Amino acid sequence: MRNFLKNLGPGILVSAAFIGPGTVTICSVAGVNFGYSLLWALSISIFACIILQEMSARLGLISGKGLSDCIRDELKNPAIRIFILFLIFSAIVIGNAAYEAGNITGAVLGVEAVFQSKNFEVGAFSFNIWSLLIGGIAFFLLYLGSYKKLEKVFIGLVLLMSVAFILTAIITQPDITGILRGFIPGSFDAGLLTIIALVGTTVVPYNLFLHASLVSEKWNGPQYLGAVRKELVFSLLLGGMVSMAIVICAAAANIDKIESAADLALGLEPLFGNSATIFIAIGLLAAGITSSITAPLAAAYVVQGCLGWKGGMQSKRFKAVWMIVIILGVIFSSLGIKPVEIIQFAQIANGLVLPVVAIFLFWIVNQSSVLGKHKNNLWQNIIGFIVIALSVFLGVKSILNVIQNF
Structure with missing residues (x-):
């Protein structure tokens, strides 16, 4: 057990x-609109995620390099290499x-579910104090530069x-x-877009880059392959349980319409008291902070691999990339700016890049x-081919959805 806990990390x-x-919002929407009936779709998405992330982790362990490094090295045609790296750069860096x-x-939203909104004025602009604080936490943790x-x-x-989420579900x-029946696939028509969203929020393109790089940082040599796989499966199954717990919570909430996870907390309060609201708020806060750190980190790894930079997390150029991503996120969040066109570009690019x-x-x-042997x-290869076919379907559908909304 001690060795297992010691190996926890990249997954x-x-x-x-x-x-x-x-993901919290999409799972909440699935639960509110379709009850437990889409738990099977979550199961498929978790399985697909494990398959792709295992390939990424194995690549990082055996090659000792990140995915973008390997793509750059293996693509011999300069024109194709530049096009693919540009697409990856655009989707991951700008998207993140x-x-x-x-x-x-x-x-x-997690903080404001318990505490009041706090703003301060600077000239014509109003800044959200909580946005600055959370951005500052992400900045500080990444600035430590220690994996x-x-x-x-x-x-x-x-x-x-x-x-937080599992206790709320209990x-x-x-x-x-009803939960057990939810693992049996039913009608696809009513929840097709939600099914696509559930799988799309679990199988994330930038995680394939992040995982290979993190594994190459933590381990060195094929003797750790068993530990890498155990840690990966445990971590992703735990993440899957959290997603399912959110669907279960939302299915029990007395809500007709949901637009954010904060609505889930408000809907649960009349039924289950203030404790449910606090647990949801804590879970949402933790989810926001973790994603606020991993998105800039993944962007920095992608840029490093695409451009062939050396120096790892301690490199000034590496730090500059994640700093820019965090600063832009804080500005957009704090000022209430909705970068719709950028996000639409990111959705199309991610739909292509997955x-x-x-x-x-x-x-x-x-x-x-x-990878040798x-x-x-x-x-x-058989299972991987099926998962890739699913990713192509998701990519095409996500691009069509964005185009239809222009």
Whole structure:
């Protein structure tokens, strides 16, 4: 057990990254609108996430490099390499800068569910104090520049988030039979867009880059492959349990319409008292803080790999990237600016980049020159092909949805 706890780290950060305010809101919407009936879709998304993240982790462990480094090294055609790296750069860096505002705002909603909103005026602008505080926390933790310190912080935050949401689900006294039925696929028509959103918020493109880089930082050598896989499966299953707990909470809430996770806290209060509101607020705060750290960190790793920078987390250029992402997130969140066009671009780019990255990851983990005897076997290729087909479907649908909303 001591060795297992010692090996916790990269997978926990990946779980923390996909359970952000957006995931909390999407799971809340699924629960409010469809009850327990979409738990099967969450199960599929968690399975797909484990398959892709295992490939990414194995790549980072065996090659000792991040995914963007490997893509840059393996693509020999200069024109194709520049195009693919530009697409990745645009989707991850610009996308994460836009979504950082949502991460910080989500954490603020958690605070404001318990405490009042606090603003101060600077000329014609009104700044939210909680946005500045949460951005400052993310800035401070990343500025420490120590992967081991980040690990400890994230383990604590993920455990806090897990306890908060799972306890809230228990408090709601859910229908166990209804939950079990929710794992059986039903009609696709009513919740198709919600199904796409559930899978899309779990299988996150930037996590594929983040995981490979984090694994290469923590471990060195194929002898750790078993530990990497155990830590990954445990962490993602824990993250999946949190997502399911949120769906269960929302299914029990007396809400007709939900636009954010803060509405979930308000809906639970009349039924289950102030304790449910506090637990949801704590979970949302932890989800917002963890995502506010992982999004800038992933952006910095992607830039480092795309441009071939050296120096790791201590590099001034590496720090400059995550600083810019956090600052933009704080500004957009604090001033209430909604960077709609940037987010729409990020959605289209991410819709393109998920299948592209998944295909390149699939290609690289089949290269003997990169992974040797640890390349994909037949079953890994069959399952990986199915997951990639799912990612292509999701990518096409997400792009069509954004285009229809222009």
